[in-house]
Amino acid sequence: MEGLLARHRKEQKDLQARITQKKKSASKKTRRGINDECDQLQRELSERHQAEIAELNGETTEPPVDDFEDLSVNDETTNGETKELENAQDEEPRDAELSVPDSSEQGSSSTPSTPGSRAKKPNRQKARLARRAAEQAAQAAQAEEEASKLTNHRGNEKEVMEGVFKRLKLKEVDINPDGHCLFSAVATQLEELGLGLRPDPARTVLQPSTQSRVETVASPKHDGYRAVRAVTADFITDHKGDFEAFMEEPLDQYTRKIKLTAEWGGQLELQAIARAYGVEINVIQGDGRIEKIESGDSEGSQDEEKRKKKVIWLAYYRHTYGLGEHYNALTTQE
Known part of the structure; x- marks a missing residue:
């Protein structure tokens, strides 16, 4: 960073010298145009310096996507899923207890599943992670597209x-x-x-x-x-x-x-x-x-x-x- 700032100071000093030289050589007819040109040179140098400092600091020209709101929603979903899992765990022993056959029926069949058994619930946590991965992939694709449009x-x-x-x-x-x-x-x-x-x-x-x-x-x-x-x-x-x-x-x-x-x-x-x-x-x-x-x-x-x-x-x-x-x-x- 110190080397970059030193170069920026050098460029600013050089630009000021150039501007002074241009204004000294200006006549009444050309003074207005030279003043506009000097203002333009100063703006371009300032914009380039800001861009180089931002690039060195790892910053981007577009503000980063704010995930806090999404995280809060996901956290609520996660909490809800946790409560559902806890309730399911509390209910499982009762279901298991109800499904245990009488002693007179234990020897009649060795197959635990029946056509009326309950289907397995989908894994919501995996679905949420897959959705987040898809969002990140979309953001990466958008960033790549924007980078391709930058001036060479x-x-x-x-x-x-x-x-x-x-x-x-x-x-x-x-x-x-x-x-x-x-x-x-x-x-x-x-x-x-x-x-x-x-x-x-x-x-x-x-x-x-x-x-x-x-x-x-x-x-x-x-x-x-x-x-x-x-x-x-x-x-x-x-x-x-x-x-x-x-x-x-x-x-x-x-x-x-x-x-x-x-x-x-x-x-x-x-x-x-x-x-x-x-x-x-x-x-x-x-x-x-x-x-x-x-x-x-x-x-x-x-x-x-x-x-x-x-x-x-x-x-x-x-x-x-x-x-x-x-x-x-x-x-x-x-």
């Missing part, structure tokens, strides 16, 4: 993603889902675009430990995340005024997690990466939307051809991978 989030997400990839002529590069996926996907793209893992010194001043990480990367596709993590942490530290308000913990503690652990990256890290490396990051969402994170450069500061070479594409999944959120890299097809 994983299948829908994958189908939508593949449609967008095909339309934009993008090829997906699988990234290991190990907590470093965002940074590994970025490192893969930086290498693919020929930009390298070392940012422009005019954009951020790297600490000696970060420079060492950049220089000792063996393969950008395998351990390049180490360099990207360190660059991201340094940029956030140098521009804490832009990021600190969105953090739920002290700045130094936050940046230490980003640099040295497998802490998941999110909206804040995407903004820091885009500005540190001077790239535009396009993130394809599971519903087909494309979220753009700008580099922070003013329009016209570089020619169009150069700008196109500094665009990173990422695929962001919420349902397809079992561990939760995941990023894959995307490359343009030849």
Whole structure:
């Protein structure tokens, strides 16, 4: 539960950062639509969080069938059956006594049953148990039918993603889902675009430990995340005024997690990466939307051809991978 709640807090923080970024970039004409979109994103996230907590707690979306009333009825039936059985037991000796033949007739016949003997009563307890088993089977069938009607989030997400990839002529590069996926996907793209893992010194001043990480990367596709993590942490530290308000913990503690652990990256890290490396990051969402994170450069500061070479594409999944959120890299097809 603690891990789930931590992820929920992370997602809520990322969403707030995204909403703030969207509202900052809104104009008078687009403000109303962006506000509606932000409200919709907040509602969807809250509903998903509630559903995940309910699923983890073993709860169901439909209230469980209340058996108390049925039990009380059955209890009354059981009590009635018990009284009938007791009365029958009290009557049996008298019946048996009446059916005992006289001593003069004992030797005349050895067969105890006669055509007029009383028939055996049905077992009401067995009938009640069979009825209860039938009711439980009906409930199980109904639950299975309802489950079959639930939305297949994983299948829908994958189908939508593949449609967008095909339309934009993008090829997906699988990234290991190990907590470093965002940074590994970025490192893969930086290498693919020929930009390298070392940012422009005019954009951020790297600490000696970060420079060492950049220089000792063996393969950008395998351990390049180490360099990207360190660059991201340094940029956030140098521009804490832009990021600190969105953090739920002290700045130094936050940046230490980003640099040295497998802490998941999110909206804040995407903004820091885009500005540190001077790239535009396009993130394809599971519903087909494309979220753009700008580099922070003013329009016209570089020619169009150069700008196109500094665009990173990422695929962001919420349902397809079992561990939760995941990023894959995307490359343009030849």
